[in-house]
């Protein structure tokens with residue numbers, strides 16, 4: 436039994452790939468919402484129990500072609516909806532740093548498997564922080580690429596306009612090597628038409644003079660004292676390496692979390708309509724279509740049901756203008772604020788998470804508390820820009836992540852700064 440089994444990091448074990456290639460020295464875990472041909476892929480949900488995709492996601496196909504060995508599917512919050520990996524139908528994953536605490540979410544299984552040393556790298560998905568949050572909570576590196584750099588083909592959708600597939604590893608170099616392989620244009624995802632680049636070579640180069648912007652809105656109210664202290668030390672390290680650190684204001688960020696949840700839930704309510712026991716998932720029981728449909732959808736967990744209802748409400752006639760339209764307007768402002776700040780600075784820095792990891796069970800019955808923890812990660816997804824969490828030290832003996840964010844398709848610069856900090 437490996438460390439990951441005690442932690443409940445994997446939901447299915449497999450052995451795929453493993454030929455010759457640039458990643459033939461790596462073992463990799465793949466989040467359970469990324470399709471693997473012939474290997475059960477459940478999105479952490481009872482609704483997809485027994486589902487074996489008939490094809491590989493593009494990212495998986497490219498990992499296999501590059502010689503990586505895919506050793507299992509990792510646990511996650513149901514359909515990616517959560518910040519702790521506790522909403523999984525497979526039970527909670529534990530944080531290898533301190534097993535009384537959550538690993539973060541929703542890619543908590545991927546982060547725990549990497550942090551425990553069970554795999555060299557993992558794929559996660561990040562819709563509102565699900566790569567960066569667990570990376571921060573488990574003390575590993577996690578990259579959310581620019582929207583459109585990594586194909587979403589074969590990713591089972593939660594919120595299409597926000598989500599990305601991203602690599603996680605114990606160091607920036609391995610993260611960059613995995614990105615080299617999975618990035619780049621794909622005919623099967625119309626939003627993915629950027630060229631890939633040599634990210635691993637780029638991280639070897641010196642950082643040069645870097646300007647770091649720190650938005651007031653991401654370091655103020657709601658940020659734990661211990662996290663703030665560790666973040667200030669991280670800024671000190673960046674300064675020692677020659678960076679200029681500037682405080683800035685991005686007023687739209689005050690609206691970002693609310694806008695994120697309206698948009699994410701709206702898209703989720705529409706995406707999850709297909710899980711009706713006819714098109715996908717085990718068939719429901721009952722007399723007639725309505726009963727069978729209701730029975731099939733009763734398999735969703737509470738958090739998913741909550742979001743489908745709220746999302747349906749926000750998109751319904753009469754409310755659309757009050758919620759969805761306003762959220763889209765806020766999204767445009769967030770994008771503009773990032774563009775303006777990143778015109779003057781190389782990267783934006785903040786704590787990845789305003790808090791240290793919750794204890795297991797602490798936040799599960801308090802969705803609002805859980806959503807508030809996403810305040811620093813969600814604006815990045817609204818803007819579509821790349822962002823990485825790197826280990827910054829500890830507060831109360833628990834890991835704290837430094838979040839660095841750059842302009843669209845500036846992964847080379849971003850990873851170089853992250854490598855310089857490491």
Ligand code: GLN
Nearest residue numbers: 515516517562563564565
């Ligand atoms: N915690 C956020 C949510 O529940 C982010 C999830 C994600 O990135 N998949 O929506």
